[in-house]
Every structure is written in structure tokens, then in C-alpha cells.
Amino acid sequence: MVEAIATARGIRTSAQKAGLVCELIRGKNVNQALATLQFTRKTIAREIAKVLRSAVANAQQQDAFSGDIERLYVLAAYANQGPSMKRVRPAPMGRAYRVVKRTAHLTVQVAERPLKIARVATDAETAAGKGDEAAARPARARKTAGKTAAAKA
Numbered sequence: 001m002v003e004a005i006a007t008a009r010g011i012r013t014s015a016q017k018a019g020l021v022c023e024l025i026r027g028k029n030v031n032q033a034l035a036t037l038q039f040t041r042k043t044i045a046r047e048i049a050k051v052l053r054s055a056v057a058n059a060q061q062q063d064a065f066s067g068d069i070e071r072l073y074v075l076a077a078y079a080n081q082g083p084s085m086k087r088v089r090p091a092p093m094g095r096a097y098r099v100v101k102r103t104a105h106l107t108v109q110v111a112e113r114p115l116k117i118a119r120v121a122t123d124a125e126t127a128a129g130k131g132d133e134a135a136a137r138p139a140r141a142r143k144t145a146g147k148t149a150a151a152k153a
Helices: 015-023 030-038 044-060 123-128 138-151
Strands: 002-012 072-080 085-090 096-100 104-112
Touching: 002 044, 015 030, 015 044, 015 072, 015 104, 030 044, 030 072, 044 072, 044 104
Parallel strands: none
Antiparallel strands: 002 104, 072 104, 085 096
16 A cells, blocks of 8 residues: 655644644545645645645655556645744834744645455355345345335235
């Protein structure tokens, strides 16, 4: 299984604001996540989209990658707090207010979904009638199907 990580450090936003957007894409396919970020009305969504594209490019560079981007999904997306810049803003009567300009470290991890391999019934199972649709339904479903057919008649 292929996994790749990309990180952007020192992005000028708070980790809380970036975390809200990261929640939107966590667990989605890469194309779905990029579409979500494109139409999200938060400025940080553009930066997260850059990091996501970088993570996809990192995955493509690995030898074990199958070449199918459709199988990639966002395994993890989170924002950690970076260093804060402390600034001073003048206030009335000679005082000063402190302004904290926060930064965040954005991390996006993508992984490749495993292929779903369909189970093929063996000859013995098909001969025993296990391939029959009526036998595949649960007993409760068969009982209710009989009642509705009797009620209609």
C-alpha cells in the first residue's frame, strides 16, 4: 500500500481555522477533496489544496504506486499550531494591546485504497444451490415477501 505525506509549515492562519477545512476532506477521494476545496469559501482552502497536490505528487514518485490516481484518498489531514508572532498595537491613554499573529503547520497524508477482489463461487457452491437468489435472502425477507403476495391475491 502506497502512502505519502506533504507538509506546509508556517502558513499565516490559526490552526483552528485550518482544522475546520481539513475536516471537510478527511477520508475522501483525492479528486473529490480537490473539488471540495475549490468551492470552500475559506482562504486557507487554497493552501490545503496545494499541500494535497504535493502529497499526490509524492505518492506518484514512489515505486510501488500503481499509477491510478482514482484509488488515492486522503488518509489524514490536520493542522498543528506553529510559532506565533507577537506584535504591539497602540491603545488609548498610552497603553498597548498585544496582537498575536498565529501560524499553522498543514499536513496531508494520502494513501492508495486496496483493490476490491470479488469472491467467485466454486463449482460445489453453485451445485448446492447457494447461488440461488431466494436462498441468499434472509428468512425474514422471505416470510414478508410471502405475506405481501398473499395479501395482494
